[in-house]
Amino acid sequence: MAPASARAIRAAVSQILKIDDNWESVDVRTIDVEALFARFRNLSKIAPGSLAAYESRFRSGLQSYLAYLDNPTSYQPKTRKPAQRDEKTIPKSKAKPTTGSQAASPGSATPLPITSSAAKLVVYPFPVRPDVFAELKLPADLTVDEASRLSAFLKAVALSDSGGGNQ
Numbered sequence: 183m184a185p186a187s188a189r190a191i192r193a194a195v196s197q198i199l200k201i202d203d204n205w206e207s208v209d210v211r212t213i214d215v216e217a218l219f220a221r222f223r224n225l226s227k228i229a230p231g232s233l234a235a236y237e238s239r240f241r242s243g244l245q246s247y248l249a250y251l252d253n254p255t256s257y258q259p260k261t262r263k264p265a266q267r268d269e270k271t272i273p274k275s276k277a278k279p280t281t282g283s284q285a286a287s288p289g290s291a292t293p294l295p296i297t298s299s300a301a302k303l304v305v306y307p308f309p310v311r312p313d314v315f316a317e318l319k320l321p322a323d324l325t326v327d328e329a330s331r332l333s334a335f336l337k338a339v340a341l342s343d344s345g346g347g348n349q
Contacts, residue, residue: 183259194239198222
């Protein structure tokens, strides 16, 4: 369990149990949870949204503690699995069409993410053809040499025109 989650559960449990004067001697197996919540709602000055969070955390903490009491030697707290990253996710490219159909050219390389955060990028919308726009994200201080390299790159990845034009 994440430490922050454990602290949040502990805070909720202690706040709810403290409405009883003898909360340290309460047998948690015999707690009437609904009556305890009703009393807590009436006595506390906590906002309704926060009350729901407190109740959820209390239930989670109580369930976990009861599971521990049932079998302390093999108890394992419930944990969430961390979100798995999709290895097939392709980073955004410098030029992207805004239409739904995008065909990748054979032999095209997967674009690499920009690693330098020092370069300030300017977004240039570019009309490729009447129904397709691309966004070019280029450094604000783009040099003529870099523009020439970009032009050569675009010529290299372009498909030939349907009329048999040059690449």
